[in-house]
Amino acid sequence: MIIFNSKKLKILQMTHPSLRNVSDDIKEYDKTLNDLAKSLTKLMKDPFNDGVETVGISAAQVGINVKLCICKVPGSGKNIAMVNPVVLDLSDDINKELEGCVSVGIGPNQLFAYVPRPRTVKIKYFDLKGQEAFLEAKDLMSHIVQHEIDHMYGKLFIDYIDDPNEIMTLAELNERSSMEKKSLI
Numbered sequence: 318m319i320i321f322n323s324k325k326l327k328i329l330q331m332t333h334p335s336l337r338n339v340s341d342d343i344k345e346y347d348k349t350l351n352d353l354a355k356s357l358t359k360l361m362k363d364p365f366n367d368g369v370e371t372v373g374i375s376a377a378q379v380g381i382n383v384k385l386c387i388c389k390v391p392g393s394g395k396n397i398a399m400v401n402p403v404v405l406d407l408s409d410d411i412n413k414e415l416e417g418c419v420s421v422g423i424g425p426n427q428l429f430a431y432v433p434r435p436r437t438v439k440i441k442y443f444d445l446k447g448q449e450a451f452l453e454a455k456d457l458m459s460h461i462v463q464h465e466i467d468h469m470y471g472k473l474f475i476d477y478i479d480d481p482n483e484i485m486t487l488a489e490l491n492e493r494s495s496m497e498k499k500s501l502i
């Protein structure tokens with residue numbers, strides 16, 4: 318049973334300690350888990366009431382440290398709720414994708430960087446009914462999945478960036494007019 322108030326869910330910003338905690342495994346596949354997944358999915362659609370959606374969210378980002386995340390499959394309207402995901406395999410091949418995070422800055426101050434991650438990831442997870450499932454993800458979806466699982470272990474995408482010059486605000490990113498506007502993780 319997960320105790321929370323769906324009307325008071327708020328996305329935490331990076332100095333909040335919940336974002337640095339290791340989340341607990343989920344043991345009960347009950348109504349409260351479904352309710353939390355529903356609330357997170359709703360929050361993803363417009364987290365800051367500015368009409369910009371995010372393509373992934375973890376429960377840790379609203380201060381509930383349990384292993385649940387929602388990932389949006391790029392190019393489709395489909396969201397996948399993942400409970401207790403475990404990484405089974407990562408490719409040696411590294412790919413860089415533009416990442417941001419709704420817990421790392423707000424509005425024009427939201428931060429972005431090209432994050433290097435394994436190009437493909439294989440994971441095992443459980444759906445909201447407790448059924449085991451497997452997923453192999455590539456490129457952007459691989460980044461989304463790894464980014465959301467990282468939240469369950471207190472890790473943020475900026476932790477992968479050694480050179481602070483590589484971190485850009487949304488305003489700086491928009492200035493790069495040639496750059497394609499991407500969805501936010």
Ligand SMILES: [Zn+2]
Nearest residue numbers: 418419420502
């Ligand atoms: Zn994030």
